[in-house]
Amino acid sequence: MTSDDRYGSAASVQMLIAGEPVPTDNASPLVGALQRLCAAAVRALLASGAGVSVMSEGGPPGVAAASDATSRLMEEMQFVVGEGPCMDAFAFRRPCLQPDLSDGPTGRWPGYTAEALEQGTRAVFAFPLQVGGARLGVMDIYRDYPGSLRPEHLGLALSFADVAVTILLDGQDQAAGNESAVGLDEALEYRSELYHAQGMLMIQLRVSLAEAMVRLRAQAYTEERRLGEVARDVVAGTLQLDAGSSP
Amino acid sequence: MTAVPAERLADVFVEVADTLVDEFDLIEFLQMVTSRTAELVEAAATGLLLADHQGQLQFMAASEEGTKLLELFALQNHEGPCLDCFRTGRPVTNADLAAAADRWPLFAPRAVEAGYRSVHAIPLRLRSDTVGALNLFGTGTGRLEPDEVHIVQALADVATIGLLQERTIRRGELLTEQLQSALNSRVIIEQAKGAVAQIYSVTVDEAFELLRGYARRHQLRLGDVARALVTDPASLPDITVS
Numbered sequence: 001m002t003s004d005d006r007y008g009s010a011a012s013v014q015m016l017i018a019g020e021p022v023p024t025d026n027a028s029p030l031v032g033a034l035q036r037l038c039a040a041a042v043r044a045l046l047a048s049g050a051g052v053s054v055m056s057e058g059g060p061p062g063v064a065a066a067s068d069a070t071s072r073l074m075e076e077m078q079f080v081v082g083e084g085p086c087m088d089a090f091a092f093r094r095p096c097l098q099p100d101l102s103d104g105p106t107g108r109w110p111g112y113t114a115e116a117l118e119q120g121t122r123a124v125f126a127f128p129l130q131v132g133g134a135r136l137g138v139m140d141i142y143r144d145y146p147g148s149l150r151p152e153h154l155g156l157a158l159s160f161a162d163v164a165v166t167i168l169l170d171g172q173d174q175a176a177g178n179e180s181a182v183g184l185d186e187a188l189e190y191r192s193e194l195y196h197a198q199g200m201l202m203i204q205l206r207v208s209l210a211e212a213m214v215r216l217r218a219q220a221y222t223e224e225r226r227l228g229e230v231a232r233d234v235v236a237g238t239l240q241l242d243a244g245s246s247p
Numbered sequence: 248m249t250a251v252p253a254e255r256l257a258d259v260f261v262e263v264a265d266t267l268v269d270e271f272d273l274i275e276f277l278q279m280v281t282s283r284t285a286e287l288v289e290a291a292a293t294g295l296l297l298a299d300h301q302g303q304l305q306f307m308a309a310s311e312e313g314t315k316l317l318e319l320f321a322l323q324n325h326e327g328p329c330l331d332c333f334r335t336g337r338p339v340t341n342a343d344l345a346a347a348a349d350r351w352p353l354f355a356p357r358a359v360e361a362g363y364r365s366v367h368a369i370p371l372r373l374r375s376d377t378v379g380a381l382n383l384f385g386t387g388t389g390r391l392e393p394d395e396v397h398i399v400q401a402l403a404d405v406a407t408i409g410l411l412q413e414r415t416i417r418r419g420e421l422l423t424e425q426l427q428s429a430l431n432s433r434v435i436i437e438q439a440k441g442a443v444a445q446i447y448s449v450t451v452d453e454a455f456e457l458l459r460g461y462a463r464r465h466q467l468r469l470g471d472v473a474r475a476l477v478t479d480p481a482s483l484p485d486i487t488v489s
Contacts, residue, residue: 009301010301057478092428093428093431094424094425094427094428094431095420095423095424095427096424097420097423097424098420099420128431130431131434132431132434132435132437132438132477133434133435133438133439133473133474133477133478134438134477148420154300154423155300155301158300158301158423158427159300159301191305191321191437192306192317192321192437195434195437195438195440195441196437196438196440196441196444196451197441198438198441199437199438199439199440199441199442199443199444199445199477200441200442200444200445201441201445202438202441202442202445202477202480203442203445203446203480204445209438209477209478235441235451
């Protein structure tokens with residue numbers, strides 16, 4: 001791993017999140033974990049707000065967590081106006097980075113831009129929460145001042161998005177952010193086998209790709225094995241997951 | 248290795264220019280660049296790796312997609328010519344694999360076992376950044392001569408241009424947006440390979456050939472076929488039928 005400051009690691013993001021207080025409201029562990037992620041992202045990225053929205057193919061979108069009331073409003077607003085960086089990030093499966101809303105390509109999101117400026121938001125950085133073909137939602141970072149994310153902040157933001165994906169996939173059981181056998185960094189060396197296994201399981205179990213990922217990770221947790229090893233067994237055909245029971 | 252005929256080189260750059268004009272599939276474009284690179288300098292295999300936001304080198308395209316070769320690319324997140332090239336921003340040329348066990352104790356023996364004798368890595372450069380590397384493997388004793396290194400560097404630069412899809416980068420944001428999109432496109436293809444392998448009871452290597460063959464017969468972009476397949480497997484007909 002290079003020490004180049006363009007890159008942020010998932011492990012350092014996990015530590016930043018662990019440093020945030022556990023929400024005192026009655027949020028579910030999943031929502032609580034995402035709220036802490038938003039709070040940590042605001043702090044680490046010198047942002048004014050952050051939000052995570054859950055979106056899926058065809059289904060209605062919803063705000064999962066936000067760092068503050070304005071960010072929640074911003075998340076909800078984009079679904080109402082039906083446009084904005086978050087919608088584009090989801091639709092085009094790529095980050096949508098707008099360092100200055102008052103200066104950007106005017107007319108791209110007229111309704112969104114007017115509302116955002118009204119709320120005091122000057123810059124929006126939207127990151128799709130996805131793994132290949134499986135789309136789970138979008139993480140938005142808001143700033144009340146214009147300007148690009150510095151390279152080290154950009155790397156960190158992408159790692160925050162990686163961790164948000166993990167939280168969404170692992171759901172309530174693992175959302176406490178505990179050290180686990182399925183750490184992101186650890187899985188890197190097995191990546192293509194992991195992706196092959198996801199595609200295979202999707203067909204075997206007749207589920208969506210995202211559901212196949214959830215099942216694969218749950219299997220690794222249950223067996224207390226590395227995700228890469230479980231993926232290898234699926235590809236080799238030596239491990240069959242039960243089509244019936246979802247964890 | 249033998250000198251590259253000028254007209255052959257010209258043909259390749261015309262093909263590249265043709266592709267870049269149309270709306271193109273990035274992975275297929277990079278596959279084309281790796282294939283032409285292999286042909287021009289008579290390399291046995293070539294591949295292209297891009298760095299993700301964690302500085303991990305991710306496989307993007309190759310002149311062939313055998314699992315053995317893909318493992319050699321993946322291994323270079325730990326050690327190997329691409330990692331050296333990526334870290335220093337400088338080419339690694341004419342490394343003798345049989346004598347490289349000290350330099351790359353994991354990578355070199357595996358590459359020898361796969362039948363390769365020499366290896367090269369050329370940086371994908373963008374301004375002062377190195378964003379990835381073009382990797383070449385040789386099975387013979389022939390060397391990559393300085394003029395050939397220049398040609399391969401030019402092809403690596405072409406790959407970077409394709410990655411950006413724009414001749415000039417107006418803003419730094421665009422590079423990140425493009426790079427992330429490209430990396431995710433590759434993941435979709437890997438997931439689709441897994442799905443096809445499962446549906447048709449074939450290996451993932453064969454699955455890739457089926458996907459590419461289907462895309463070509465129907466003049467579809469590989470990325471679109473892969474995306475349709477992993478989003479809704481039932482949306483595609485039997486892709487083995489021509």
